[in-house]
Amino acid sequence: MNLTHTDVTHIARLARLALTEEELAHYQEQLAAILDYAARLNELDLSGVAPSAHAVARQNVLRDDIVTPSLPRDDALFNAAATAEGQFLIQAVLEE
Amino acid sequence: MDIATLTLTELRDALRRGDTTSVAATQAMIDRIVAYDNAIGSYLTLADESALEQAAAADRRRAAGEDGPLLGVPVAVKDILCTAGIPTTAGSKILDGFIPPYDAHAVERLIAAGAVILGKTNTDEFAMGSSTENSAYFTTRNPWDLERVPGGSSGGSAAAVAAGLAYGALGTDTGGSVRQPASFCGVVGLRPTYGRVSRWGVVAFASSLDQVGPFGRTVADCAALLGVIAGHDPRDSTSLPAPVPDYEAALTGDVRGLRVGVPREYFIEGMEPEVEAAVRAAIEQLAALGAEIVEVSLPHTHYGLPVYYLIAPAEASANLARYDGTRFGPRVAGADMIDTVRQTRALFGPEVKRRIMLGTYALSAGYYDEYYGRALRARTLIADDFRRAFESVDVIAAPTSPTTAFRVGERVDDPLSMYLADVFTLPLNLSAACGLSVPCGVDSGGLPIGLQLIGDTLQEARILNAAYAYETARPWHRRLPVVPAEV
Amino acid sequence: MAEQYEAVIGLEIHAELLTESKMFCGCRVVDSVAATPNTAVCPVCLGMPGMLPVINRRAVEFALRVALALGCDIQPHNIFARKNYFYPDLPKGYQISQYELPIGRHGHLDVTLPGGETRRIGIRRVHMEEDTGKLTHLERGGSLVDYNRSGVPLLEIVSEPDIRSGEEARAYATRIRQILRYLGVNSGDMEKGVLRIEPNISLRPRGSQAFGTRTELKNLNSFRALAEGTDYELARQAAVLDAGGQVTQETRGWHDTRRETFSQRAKEEAEDYRYFAEPDLPPLTLDDNWIVTARAALPELPQAKEARYTGQLGLSPGEAAALADDRAVAEWFDAAVAAGGAPKTLANWILNDLFRLLNERGRRIDDIPVAPAALVALLDLVAQGALNLNSARDVLAEMLDSGRAPADIVAARGLTQISDEAALLALVEQTIADNPDALANYLGGKTALLGWFVGQVMRATRGQANPAVVNRLVAERLAARGPG
Structure with missing residues (x-):
């Protein structure tokens, strides 16, 4: 499995993970090893095999359109690192 | 009577008879935790004050003539199940200080049954691991040998039950995280059928694989806990609306005519000979009790590990995207909003980052079909293996893990060797089967060995009864570890 | 825009659904502005x-x-994905949406342009998300x-990218909004952001099948902004291409006061x-049962109503569109027609008098105590000559305010029109006899005084005389006195 430094950097960017160069090198090596191991799936003939995204076959699990109580606002905000004006406060998001 | 050595069902019955009180049992557990848990490290949070209040309330209810399936029984909960008002960390720094405003469904059920919540047990971070060494806080030690791991990821719960620091406990099993630590710690642990127990309030690791399961010193203890936490929950769309049988009543000990399948793929090279010998002896024992032993094949077992290590990280990469420091958890300030998210997420430990990276890659443009897509198809083949096997057998018997507990630090630098600890447990998670681990002996170092019994969809009563028959004949659970109070 | 280019425009419309609770939890759907x-x-x-x-x-x-x-073709097998x-407004770090298997695909919408031409716009997909x-x-x-x-x-x-101009984009989006309102699934309030329209805009050389580089337009909070913004963007892209430049793939915003688009965010790479x-x-x-039941429960849609109003009821396209625009109005009109009213007359009364009265009172047609059949009864009184038009307008106003039946109001206010010729004739003779000077002037050539005599008679009857009858009688009696 050929996984480049660029690949690993790209994945870290997609996953929003700040990684050190050391970590990037480490993961480059380890991910390649795991993906090599995963390549054993190529031995299988999977044509005509349906994918299983769910463990147990259920369908049409729906709820009625009924309002249930929301959280008191203080509870909603309780665990936040920063709040202001009853809202979650974060650094400026560039205007879109 | 040494109240601390009672099993969960023994304590429950003693409470019903009025032989003891919940406060006494709860205090006994707290005393033992204070004395021994420095060495073991099974608890992340001890909720001693609220536990004693709950115990006193249970005693008052008892005095008023009330009862409940677990009224007054102190139990522990893996710190990946949310507990209202009690910190819930999932073993991660990224949830340090998080106090959920809700209980997990399984915790609600415990409380409704009258149980006393002693505290929250250690886990590999986000349940990603097989040893609790990936906990961001500390490593739990195996009560049978403090140099060894208790298994994982529910290692805290398994160790607490083994060391007599809780009468029972809940864990979660995504790839073996209940059965494997049960095996390493010499207790009984059960992974129910996916959907048997609601995942509401369970911090998600891999949503299509996660399932809550009980730990007990005995099969009956597990059966009692399962009966409390199982059942339909409309808040979990994958929860099964099937009725919940009386699991304890199903423990007849009669296995005559039970067809027990032995999968040849589960006796592989590289497994410890003592483990193989103990498991084969246990199967002989079931035969001696009247079960019919049949060789079966689960031909795609070999592919379980790669399938699991593509699907679970892929789901995890999405499940863990919510940890951005905005709504909960600590925040690490960066240069700007995006950098703050990146720096905050650097609080994840190495194994979690590794799996997020792996899962992100497996789902990314150009690789989905090659990795995740293939894994989903191969998953179908693995699930079909079990389905086909259960056309001819009632129960499958196999080792829980190829080895007994390994040494702390032995595998931390080699993810693949760590992943191999789950090679016999994780295929089940990819299917609609259920399974448990019951102690079936010890190796020459005195470390416990587990027998894994696997049942078809919603056949928990059947595997519990098979385990009960074995346990009755071979009461390994009576052997208790001797834990030093100080190390 | 230069002739050598063809505009290629596709619209993404996001419509919040008017449910009580949210998509995946029981929280109430609230006005997110207020x-x-x-x-x-x-x-x-x-x-x-x-x-x-x-x-x-x-x-x-x-x-x-x-x-x-x-x-649309309905997907029987729906999967959420x-x-x-990552974005701070997206709490889970993922949005639950439909991807490979959306609920609807391969639909279409026929859009009538201001010139009367009809264009069919393809609908690529309709899917649910949060x-x-x-x-x-x-x-x-x-x-x-x-x-x-x-x-x-x-x-x-x-x-589909079937839209060719800002005007077409507006016509398409307006029709979509109207249908959503007809179906009772969205209020159509663009100011509140419950309906958000984002065009993808590109140009290609006329005759080419390939697509040019596109820009995506956001922040359009009105149909006017949609039309103007789209046309602005087409002209801007044409100018870039004419100058030998290349269009940058990016998201652009519409500045509502400066009336121009501006770059918001360049897409460095395809989103993954x-x-x-x-x-x-x-x-x-x-399943089929679910789909069949839902199809049967669909109301008659505005396009169908318009076609029926012009085809079967003989209304003008303008009247048909005005009546069909709002489902409540159209259904009120339909009920009035069903109660026996003449469609053309009803259309006139509804679009002019009723709409004016509703406007004055700030009320909606489905919020008044007047049944469609009551308007028909009022118009019957007019047709029978029992009520003149001015009185009828007054009566309608009172019907709106009091909810009383038109006949009751007419009776209570003594508005019944006097059409009895014998009675009126006597009154006409009396009026002429009482005004000899006016008569002399009339006979002397001031023929305009005919109207003055009619007015005197009407005043004498406090307006209740049938003016047509009075007019005829006055003319006849004056003519009998001498040359007019």
Whole structure:
């Protein structure tokens, strides 16, 4: 499995993970090893095999359109690192 | 009577008879935790004050003539199940200080049954691991040998039950995280059928694989806990609306005519000979009790590990995207909003980052079909293996893990060797089967060995009864570890 | 725009669905502009650990209605997917959406342009998803996040790139909005952001099949902004191409006061959303029974009403469109026609008198105590000559205010028109006899005094005389006195 430094950097960017160069090198090596191991799936003939995204076959699990109580606002905000004006406060998001 | 050595069902019955009180049992557990848990490290949070209040309330209810399936029984909960008002960390720094405003469904059920919540047990971070060494806080030690791991990821719960620091406990099993630590710690642990127990309030690791399961010193203890936490929950769309049988009543000990399948793929090279010998002896024992032993094949077992290590990280990469420091958890300030998210997420430990990276890659443009897509198809083949096997057998018997507990630090630098600890447990998670681990002996170092019994969809009563028959004949659970109070 | 280019425009429309509760949790759907921030939130729509979604049945039913109304093929097998991206208004770090298997595909909508030409616009897909929270940017730095809107059911309607101008975009979007309102699934209030329209705009050389580089336009809070913004963007792209330049693929905003587009965000690379099936939600199967029932429950849609009004009822296209525009008005009109009213007359009365009276009172047609049959009864009185037009307008106003039947009002106010010729004749003779000077002037050539005599008679009857009859009688009696 050929996984480049660029690949690993790209994945870290997609996953929003700040990684050190050391970590990037480490993961480059380890991910390649795991993906090599995963390549054993190529031995299988999977044509005509349906994918299983769910463990147990259920369908049409729906709820009625009924309002249930929301959280008191203080509870909603309780665990936040920063709040202001009853809202979650974060650094400026560039205007879109 | 040494109240601390009672099993969960023994304590429950003693409470019903009025032989003891919940406060006494709860205090006994707290005393033992204070004395021994420095060495073991099974608890992340001890909720001693609220536990004693709950115990006193249970005693008052008892005095008023009330009862409940677990009224007054102190139990522990893996710190990946949310507990209202009690910190819930999932073993991660990224949830340090998080106090959920809700209980997990399984915790609600415990409380409704009258149980006393002693505290929250250690886990590999986000349940990603097989040893609790990936906990961001500390490593739990195996009560049978403090140099060894208790298994994982529910290692805290398994160790607490083994060391007599809780009468029972809940864990979660995504790839073996209940059965494997049960095996390493010499207790009984059960992974129910996916959907048997609601995942509401369970911090998600891999949503299509996660399932809550009980730990007990005995099969009956597990059966009692399962009966409390199982059942339909409309808040979990994958929860099964099937009725919940009386699991304890199903423990007849009669296995005559039970067809027990032995999968040849589960006796592989590289497994410890003592483990193989103990498991084969246990199967002989079931035969001696009247079960019919049949060789079966689960031909795609070999592919379980790669399938699991593509699907679970892929789901995890999405499940863990919510940890951005905005709504909960600590925040690490960066240069700007995006950098703050990146720096905050650097609080994840190495194994979690590794799996997020792996899962992100497996789902990314150009690789989905090659990795995740293939894994989903191969998953179908693995699930079909079990389905086909259960056309001819009632129960499958196999080792829980190829080895007994390994040494702390032995595998931390080699993810693949760590992943191999789950090679016999994780295929089940990819299917609609259920399974448990019951102690079936010890190796020459005195470390416990587990027998894994696997049942078809919603056949928990059947595997519990098979385990009960074995346990009755071979009461390994009576052997208790001797834990030093100080190390 | 230069002749050598062809405009290629596709519209993505996001419509919040008018359910009581959110898509995947029981929080109330509130007005996200007016409601106090973070008061309609719960652990599920805040994306807290361990929380799970459950699909709102009514949201599915609403989506199915829209897909059927837009002529889509309905997917029996629906899968929800996770669309993964990071943004602070997206609490889970993924949006639950539909990807490979949306509820509707291959639909179409016929759009009538201002010139009367009809164009068929393809609908690529209709799918269900959940809305995000809202960000507010603070002057002093920092941003605030309100999750009231997080998890509100959202329908995305994606057109084929069949649209060729800002005017067509406006006509298409207006029709979509009208249909959503007809179906009772969206209020159409663009100012509140419950309906958001985003065109993808590109140019290509006329005759070419390839697509040019496109830009995506956001912040359009009116149909006018949609038409103007689209045309502005087409002209801008043409100018770039004419100058030998290349259009940059980017998201652009519409500046409502400067009336121009501006660059918001360049797409450095294709987004990688890493879609995969949502493991927390089992598949959703819409069986034939469900689809057939939903189709049968669809109301007559505005296009069909317009066609019926012009074809069967003989209304002008303008009248038909005006009546069909709002479902409540159209249904009120339909009921009046069913009660025996003459369509053309009803159309006149509704579009002129009734609309004016509703406007004056700030009321809606489905919120008045006047049944369609009562207007028909009023117009019958006019047709029978029992009431003149001016009185009828007064009576209608009172009907609106009091809810009383027209005949009762007419009787109570003594408005019954006097058409009895014998009685009126006597009155006419009397009036002429009482005014000899006027008569002399009339006979002397001031023929305009005829109207003055009519007015005197009307005054004498306090307006209740049938003016046509009075007019005829006065003319006859004056003529009998001498040459007019």
